[in-house]
Amino acid sequence: MERIERVFDTALHPPSSLDKLEIQYFFGRRYPTWLTTASVGLLLGNLRRLVLVDCRLCPWLPPLGKLPNLEFLRIRGASAVVAIGSEFLGCEAAGGKRRSSSPVSFPKLTELWFDGMINWEEWHWGVIGDDEVAVAMPRLSHLHLVDCPRLRDLPEALSRHATALTRLQTKGVGSLKSICGFSSMKRMQIHDESGLESVSDLPALEFLEVSNNKMSHLPKWLVTGLAQFTALQRLDIEGSSQLLRSCLQNGEEWPRLSHVPIVYIQDDQHKYICYIKEFIHRLHQLKGTQ
Structure with a gap:
């Protein structure tokens, strides 16, 4: 040495x-x-x-x-x-x-x-x-955080000084509790998370990807945060077959997702749902004129 x-x-x-x-x-x-x-x-x-x-x-x-x-x-x-x-x-x-x-x-x-x-x-x-x-x-x-299983928090000053941050990827960062206050964040990918409690104050977020094959229901931070992500254009979710079924139009999770312009959900068997709000809206309009 x-x-x-x-x-x-x-x-x-x-x-x-x-x-x-x-x-x-x-x-x-x-x-x-x-x-x-x-x-x-x-x-x-x-x-x-x-x-x-x-x-x-x-x-x-x-x-x-x-x-x-x-x-x-x-x-x-x-x-x-x-x-x-x-x-x-x-x-x-x-x-x-x-x-x-x-x-x-x-x-x-x-x-x-x-x-x-x-x-x-x-x-x-x-x-x-x-x-x-x-x-x-x-x-x-x-910013990419990969396989950092014990990291608990991001510095508060990071969101204040990294004002050009537009993309965050986390994977295998299960102890992280909060992602908040990034005013310029446009794209976020969250994989294999289990400890997140709060994701908020992301006014520019346009694309959100959440992936966890064991996920059987939408995490609480996502349910709470969806209403706050006013700029969100696309939501991609990868989870279990149970989650996929609950996101169908008659499922319990559907009302929480229906306002998002584009939603793509896939399970571990590669079955998927692709929902485009504008397309469905126009389809309903066409049916109403017939």
Whole structure:
């Protein structure tokens, strides 16, 4: 372990012109010094794409928010990470003192993946000092959370600062309790969820996909939220055969779905319902004129 850390520190120090970097199966206990230094933004100032795969023994993430031109970031299999906080944004203030002009963290990041983070429980936003919240991810448009079974909450500040976020995908994030307050969110995919209690304050949401083969009835958060999703144009649901039957026009779930312009529901046997409200409305009009 110590030898591979020394090799990465010196022999594999990348040039400043590098724009894409992927590190796989790194078994050191800490990331290379050139990736964790406070001057990483100068050393890797041209980096646009970064992928860290199965760096399983590093308990903390590098200050990647300092990379000024990073556009794509994927962190996969960082199983030693339990919490993510200010160190990730790279915005710590020495001594907890407020800084008058704090730079934006992840100024150009548009797509972020956390994948296979099996022990990750907490995601805290950066606090610069005197309770001043860091500014970060203003251009983030796509967020993917995959196989993070212990993650309980999204940072409240994420919805306030990631104002360009239009797409969220969650899969295997069963401990997540709430998804709220994303004013720009247009497309959301929620797979294999069991712990969600609230999905709300998404005024721009147009497409919603909910998938869980064991789902026998519409989850409470969906029943509550449907009336609030005033911009929703399409709802895709994948669940059990029991759920499919309950969504037929004479089923108990049908009244909750009938106002959505397009509804597609499929069970695990590939039987499906496809409902287009405008088509049905016109059909009824035609029948009324005959």
